[in-house]
Structure formats: structure tokens, C-alpha cells
Amino acid sequence: MTEGDVESLFSEAVAHHRAGRVQAAVAGYREVLGAVPAHGHATYNLGVAQRALGQVREAIALWTGLVEREPGRIEALLALSRAFRTLGDDPRSLDYAIRAADQEPRSADAHNLRSNALRSLGRNGEALEALDLALAADPGYALGHANRGHLLSALKRHAEAVQSYRAARTLDPSLPDLTGALLDQQMRGCDWRDFTDLQSEVREGVRRGEPVTIPFTFLAHNDDPADQMACVRTHMKVRFPELPAPAWRGETQVHDRIRVAYVSSDFRTHAVSQLLAGLLEAHDRSRFEIHGYALPPQMADDMRRRVAAACDRFTDVSAWSDEAIVAHMREAGVDIAVDLNGFTTFCRPGIFVRRCAPLQINYLGYPGAMGTLAADYILADSVVIPDAGSVHYDEKIIRLPFAYQPNDNRRQIATETPTRAEAGLPERGFVFCCFNASYKITPPVFDAWADLLASVPGSVLWLLGGDPVIEANLRAEAARRGLDSDRLVFAPKRALPEHLARHRLADLFLDTLPYNAHTTASDALWAGLPLVTCAGRSFAARVAASLLRAVGLPELATSSLEAYRDLALALARDPDRLGALRAKLAASLATAPLFDTDGTRRQVEAAFGIAWRRHLAGLEPRSFDVPPDA
Known part of the structure; x- marks a missing residue:
């Protein structure tokens, strides 16, 4: 095959790719590589096509080989950074973003990807520096302005975040989640200048199935559970266009104790741990083995130490990929995984979408539906989810008899009252x-x-x-x-x-x-x-x-x-x-x-026990009420 024949085949494959005929493009790129195995453009493009088909690992293998042969191939370095971020592997995403920035210091994309990974790892100061470099390279980079808003939000610099979001909307109003992010930051700053207009814009976008906001911030200005569920479904579809293969595939192990894993970024001085710590300490160790998985950010405060001491096994997975966390949980034989984050800051729904445990429960950290992609059950009560509200949840509902919220009755109140x-x-x-x-x-x-x-x-x-x-x-x-x-x-x-x-x-x-x-x-x-x-x-x-x-x-x-x-x-x-x-x-x-910490513990354990017995009996999840005398 002559060089002209190869380039003709490559051009034909590119035409298929541009026309959306991805399978035909894949066949064409493979034919080119059969003739010229080191064809750089065909290798890169084949990876792009395979990722579009959900074959992320195959794409990574192609791009990794390409950058080994051609270390300066920046588009492949950027693609690797994006792909590893998709897999929840922020450390490797960061590595490739740094390599891309080293190759091309004026690449706004490289600095933006570096910032994204740093932000996910809780390194917000460094992430902001990286975004400043991205915007210095390209002041009209809409995505950079939007991500700068996200970072300023995390740093509680709300007025500056509003400016960044407004700049992004001027440049590209179609960016995902942008309108909701702007409204959220204005609400955090109590800046209500166009509250009603933005609220309406977000609501109508959600009803059209557009990714105009993330689920958590939507809760603060929308009280319609049907809208909230629509928001969740759109968000999950955008976040996981191709579902990863499940790590748990139906096998069942019976242990002497039910192995429960609590997964959270909030094992630190935070409202979630403030509520949950007493329950963790009170768990019946004759019936339950308690695992804690700590997501970013890394913390070493008194509450973190208290939670860690309350677990039989506590693992800091703040630098791990979703896949590595899931693999560890499967190796540990976790029976029930409890997501304490939902869609809040530093959440990692990819762990649950990958099916890290036979049963997965949405509890405490996020007051709303996550959908069955991430959870089998939501732990609630009859007030927060009355019978009439059940239709707005894809998860099955476990209702505790009193309040879904646990409390730590060891919480101390200072004896001295200020004047x-x-x-x-x-x-x-x-x-x-x-x-x-x-x-x-x-x-x-x-x-x-x-x-x-x-x-x-x-x-x-x-x-x-x-x-x-x-x-x-x-x-x-x-x-x-x-x-x-x-x-x-x-x-x-x-x-x-x-x-x-x-x-x-x-x-x-x-x-x-x-x-x-x-x-x-x-x-x-x-x-x-x-x-x-x-x-x-x-x-x-x-x-x-x-x-x-x-x-x-x-x-x-x-x-x-x-x-x-x-x-x-x-x-x-x-x-x-x-x-x-x-x-x-x-x-x-x-x-x-x-404030009956031990009573709530018994009811939560009863919920886990009922759900687990159903699973062992081969029954599908179903909604149920925990009896008051549990």
C-alpha cells in the first residue's frame, strides 16, 4: 500500500468520523494502522472514536502508546488527562495535565485540566493558580472563567465567583451547570438582584432536560420533587454518558457480620460527622463490621480521629481513583455501602455507579434522590418523604420510625453563656x-x-x-x-x-x-x-x-x-x-x-438488616418501614 493509499484511507476515516459514523471511522483507522502501525494521527483519532463508544480503557492504551513514541503529542496528553478524570483517577489526570503544560506553557486547556484535578484533590490554592495561567493564555476561555467561578466558590469568595460566572455566560451561555452555579453564588452572597429571573431560567432548563445546574444547588431554590428528580437524571446522564462495568456482578458472600462501608468526604469537622459520630461509635460490633472510606480533602482534626477510631477499618482514599476504591471495597467484601455525600462537595458518585457493593444506600449527606444508578435505597422517614412523595424517587425508600437524622447526645454545650x-x-x-x-x-x-x-x-x-x-x-x-x-x-x-x-x-x-x-x-x-x-x-x-x-x-x-x-x-x-x-x-x-443516639442506631441497624436479608433471599429492593420497637 502506497503512502497515497494510506492517506486516502485516513481521509475517508476522518470523513466518516465527522459525519458521526463512528464504527466506520474505527474500521478505517484500524486499516490505516494495519498498514502504518506508527501513524500518529490515526492512533489519536482511533482513541477519540473508541472513547465516544465508551471504550475508555482502549482509548487510554492507544494514547499511552502514542505519547511514549511521541512525547510532545499534546493533544494525546490532554486526552489522557480528560480520560483519567472520567475514571475518577485525579492523580493520573494531574500527571498528564502537567506534562501537557510543560510541552505547551500557553495551553489554556492544559492549565484548566491541571486545575480540575487539583480542585478534586482539595488543593484549591494551586488550582486557582493554574486557572490564572489558563486565562492569561486565553482571556476569552469561557470554560476557564466558569471553572474559576467553581474554585472561588470553594474558597468562599462569592462576589468574585459571580463575576467569573457572568464572564463565562457572556462568552458561552451554553456551558453545563453555568446558570445554576451563578444563581448559587449570588444566593451564597445574598445578592438577589435577578433572583426570580435566574430561578425561572434554571427551573425551565431542568424541565427541558438541559444540564443547567447540579442537583445540590437546585435544592436551595426549587421545592418541586419532580423537578429535582429530573435534574438528577439529566446530571447523571451527562456525568456518565457510558456506564462503567459493575464491579459487583451478583455474587453473594455470607460473613459472620454484615460489612457496612460508610463513604464520605466529610469525616472531619463537618455537620455530617457531627451528627453521625455517636451512631458509628454505638454500632453493634457483634452484628456489624464498620468500614470508613475517607474521600478528599485530607484532614487530621479531632473529628477525623474520632470517626476513624469508631470504625473497624478506616481507609484514607483521598488520592485514589474511583476504580481503585471500588476494587478495595470488593476485596474487603463490603456488603452494604452507604453514600454520605450524594451530590454535595467532593462527592464521588462514580464509586457507586461502578457498583461497589451488593446494596448501596443514600443517607444523610444529601437530602434528595440520587437515582438507581447510584443507590438501591434512600434512608428517610415518613415526614421527609411521605407516601405521596414516593413517586419522585427511583430508589426504594426505607423509613425510620421517628427521624431519619441521627444525633450525637454527647455533644457538649459550654457552661458559660455570653452576655x-x-x-x-x-x-x-x-x-x-x-x-x-x-x-x-x-x-x-x-x-x-x-x-x-x-x-x-x-x-x-x-x-x-x-x-x-x-x-x-x-x-x-x-x-x-x-x-x-x-x-x-x-x-x-x-x-x-x-x-x-x-x-x-x-x-x-x-x-x-x-x-x-x-x-x-x-x-x-x-x-x-x-x-x-x-x-x-x-x-x-x-x-x-x-x-x-x-x-x-x-x-x-x-x-x-x-x-x-x-x-x-x-x-x-x-x-x-x-x-x-x-x-x-x-x-x-x-x-x-x-436525641436518642442508641435508639437511632438500633433503627438504622434494623434497616440494614432487613434490606440485607431481602438480598440474601434473592429478592429485589423494595420500600419498607422500620418498626418503632426495632
């Missing part, structure tokens, strides 16, 4: 408070709060502070509603025992909607502070109602913002009624199911 003056509060006047994260505060909720302040002379609203931009934006919103902005008081961050102690200075906790207080609600109740909530339709919007039921105060859950405002106002005007509620809460703390 009002020390906390920045006025000496007199009713104190409404909300220590929820800023992104949970929406304009309709703030409207209700402003009405309360206007209706209760001398009252103040005590919020979590620490970010001057957020504080300034909220003060401006108060002023726009005719309030003296000094009636907002901001609490600096404190260690948990001191934070819990200062709850004693507040009179009533005001919840948010559609993303309720979760751990912060348990904090308030544990500290003896009554809470008023508005229960919405979705899981995230019903958590506080679940907790109130489990602590004996269901009457503090309302079903509309008007009823929420009216109830809070009635309590603020009736100190005897509010005092009776506070006394009722105080009397229930020792016996309430919400």
Missing part, C-alpha cells in the same frame, strides 16, 4: 435568630422576617456572620424593606460548644425554605431553643418538621409562609406560650427520639 453585650445583642428586645447558611435565605423568607421585625418593636434578627459582603447585602435588603439595618446582628463563627451556648440568648429560631435547617435545627433544639418552620414539598424542605416531630413539638411546623410568619409573631407576642414551649422542649431532651 447580650458580648454577643452584640441589645440588652432588651425579642431576639429572632437563624444560623442557617446564607444560601438558604431566599427573598420570600427574608420578606417574612422583615414583617416580623416591623411587627415586634425593639426586636432584632440574629444571623450567622463572618462575611462582610453578605452582611452588607442583607443590611441593604433590610433597608429596602424600610427597616433600620442595625436590627440585623451578625454572630461570628465560634467553636461548637460556645456556639451552642449562645443559643440561650435567642428567643425563637426562624427556619428557611425551601432548604430547611438540618444540623442547625438539631443544634437549636439541643440547646433548648424552640424553632418555627414551614414544611415544603421536597425532602430538604421537610427536615425541620421531621425533627420537631421527633422532639415532641410538631405544632411548630407550618405549611405556608403566611402561617409561619403568623405563628412566629404570635409566639413573640405571648411570652407565656413561648415559655411553655421552651419548658416542654427542655423536659423532652433526655427522652426525645431525636
Whole structure:
């Protein structure tokens, strides 16, 4: 075959490839390589075609051979970095991105890929430096601006993140998840200038099946569980266009104890571990063998050490690929894998899509559906997922009898209460408070709060502070509603025992909607502070109602913002009624199911046991309720 014949074959294969006839292109590239095995362009293109067919490993083998022969082949280095990121192997993705950047220091793609891998490994400062190099090389690089927004978000530089996202939207508004990311960052900064328009744009995009947002940020401004499930399905389709082969293929091992693996990036000072640590310590070791798998970021704090000590086996997999983690779990004989991340920061759904265990359960970290690609079951209760809401979950639902949320009844509250003056509060006047994260505060909720302040002379609203931009934006919103902005008081961050102690200075906790207080609600109740909530339709919007039921105060859950405002106002005007509620809460703390750590442990173990026995009997997962006496 002459050189001209080879190039003619190559051109024909390229034409097939461009026309979308991928199988024909693969055949053509292979014919070229049969004649000229070292044909670089055919090797690279064959890898591209095979990856499009889901044959990622085959593509990697081709590109690896190519860069061994031609170390300067930058497109192959970039392709390898992308492919290993697809496999969840961020260390190797980083290696190839660095090699590409070394070959071409002005490659925006190389620096962007390097940044992506560094961000996934929790190395945000280095990741930002890499993106700055990408944008210096190409100021019009839309993806670089979007990823810079993601990084600035992780660094809690929300106003700068908004600028990056707006720049990306100007350059390429079709980038995945961009509109949702912009709205999320504006909400985190309490920047509501076009809240309604962006909220509508994201909602309609989700309903069209477009990847306009990620599932977690969608929860903060959408209370429709059907929309949320649609968002999950689109996100998973985009994230996993070709499903990897399952590591667990139906084989069953029977161990002397059920092997349960908890997988999380939050085994550190974090709300998830704060809730879960007591349950982990209480697990019945005669029936369960507990494994912990710690995802990035790496931490070495007291909570990490406590969680590690509570596990029979604890493995730091922060530098491992999804495949390596799954292989380890299969070798360890894990029976039930519990995903504590869902779609939150540093999540690794690829571990669960690869079927790391015979049974996979979505629990605690993410208040919503993940879909059956990642989970067989979701652990909930009858308030957060009532019977009528079941249709919006692809997972089967396990309902615990009281609250799905565990609590650690060893949580310490500092004995010393600060004075009002020390906390920045006025000496007199009713104190409404909300220590929820800023992104949970929406304009309709703030409207209700402003009405309360206007209706209760001398009252103040005590919020979590620490970010001057957020504080300034909220003060401006108060002023726009005719309030003296000094009636907002901001609490600096404190260690948990001191934070819990200062709850004693507040009179009533005001919840948010559609993303309720979760751990912060348990904090308030544990500290003896009554809470008023508005229960919405979705899981995230019903958590506080679940907790109130489990602590004996269901009457503090309302079903509309008007009823929420009216109830809070009635309590603020009736100190005897509010005092009776506070006394009722105080009397229930020792016996309430919400703070019965060992009781919750028994119920969770009963859930695991029922699900596992069904599996051993060869039965498909199904929804069930755990009995109260479990």
C-alpha cells in the first residue's frame, strides 16, 4: 500500500468520523494502522472514536502508546488527562495535565485540566493558580472563567465567583451547570438582584432536560420533587454518558457480620460527622463490621480521629481513583455501602455507579434522590418523604420510625453563656435568630422576617456572620424593606460548644425554605431553643418538621409562609406560650427520639438488616418501614 493509499484511507476515516459514523471511522483507522502501525494521527483519532463508544480503557492504551513514541503529542496528553478524570483517577489526570503544560506553557486547556484535578484533590490554592495561567493564555476561555467561578466558590469568595460566572455566560451561555452555579453564588452572597429571573431560567432548563445546574444547588431554590428528580437524571446522564462495568456482578458472600462501608468526604469537622459520630461509635460490633472510606480533602482534626477510631477499618482514599476504591471495597467484601455525600462537595458518585457493593444506600449527606444508578435505597422517614412523595424517587425508600437524622447526645454545650453585650445583642428586645447558611435565605423568607421585625418593636434578627459582603447585602435588603439595618446582628463563627451556648440568648429560631435547617435545627433544639418552620414539598424542605416531630413539638411546623410568619409573631407576642414551649422542649431532651443516639442506631441497624436479608433471599429492593420497637 502506497503512502497515497494510506492517506486516502485516513481521509475517508476522518470523513466518516465527522459525519458521526463512528464504527466506520474505527474500521478505517484500524486499516490505516494495519498498514502504518506508527501513524500518529490515526492512533489519536482511533482513541477519540473508541472513547465516544465508551471504550475508555482502549482509548487510554492507544494514547499511552502514542505519547511514549511521541512525547510532545499534546493533544494525546490532554486526552489522557480528560480520560483519567472520567475514571475518577485525579492523580493520573494531574500527571498528564502537567506534562501537557510543560510541552505547551500557553495551553489554556492544559492549565484548566491541571486545575480540575487539583480542585478534586482539595488543593484549591494551586488550582486557582493554574486557572490564572489558563486565562492569561486565553482571556476569552469561557470554560476557564466558569471553572474559576467553581474554585472561588470553594474558597468562599462569592462576589468574585459571580463575576467569573457572568464572564463565562457572556462568552458561552451554553456551558453545563453555568446558570445554576451563578444563581448559587449570588444566593451564597445574598445578592438577589435577578433572583426570580435566574430561578425561572434554571427551573425551565431542568424541565427541558438541559444540564443547567447540579442537583445540590437546585435544592436551595426549587421545592418541586419532580423537578429535582429530573435534574438528577439529566446530571447523571451527562456525568456518565457510558456506564462503567459493575464491579459487583451478583455474587453473594455470607460473613459472620454484615460489612457496612460508610463513604464520605466529610469525616472531619463537618455537620455530617457531627451528627453521625455517636451512631458509628454505638454500632453493634457483634452484628456489624464498620468500614470508613475517607474521600478528599485530607484532614487530621479531632473529628477525623474520632470517626476513624469508631470504625473497624478506616481507609484514607483521598488520592485514589474511583476504580481503585471500588476494587478495595470488593476485596474487603463490603456488603452494604452507604453514600454520605450524594451530590454535595467532593462527592464521588462514580464509586457507586461502578457498583461497589451488593446494596448501596443514600443517607444523610444529601437530602434528595440520587437515582438507581447510584443507590438501591434512600434512608428517610415518613415526614421527609411521605407516601405521596414516593413517586419522585427511583430508589426504594426505607423509613425510620421517628427521624431519619441521627444525633450525637454527647455533644457538649459550654457552661458559660455570653452576655447580650458580648454577643452584640441589645440588652432588651425579642431576639429572632437563624444560623442557617446564607444560601438558604431566599427573598420570600427574608420578606417574612422583615414583617416580623416591623411587627415586634425593639426586636432584632440574629444571623450567622463572618462575611462582610453578605452582611452588607442583607443590611441593604433590610433597608429596602424600610427597616433600620442595625436590627440585623451578625454572630461570628465560634467553636461548637460556645456556639451552642449562645443559643440561650435567642428567643425563637426562624427556619428557611425551601432548604430547611438540618444540623442547625438539631443544634437549636439541643440547646433548648424552640424553632418555627414551614414544611415544603421536597425532602430538604421537610427536615425541620421531621425533627420537631421527633422532639415532641410538631405544632411548630407550618405549611405556608403566611402561617409561619403568623405563628412566629404570635409566639413573640405571648411570652407565656413561648415559655411553655421552651419548658416542654427542655423536659423532652433526655427522652426525645431525636436525641436518642442508641435508639437511632438500633433503627438504622434494623434497616440494614432487613434490606440485607431481602438480598440474601434473592429478592429485589423494595420500600419498607422500620418498626418503632426495632
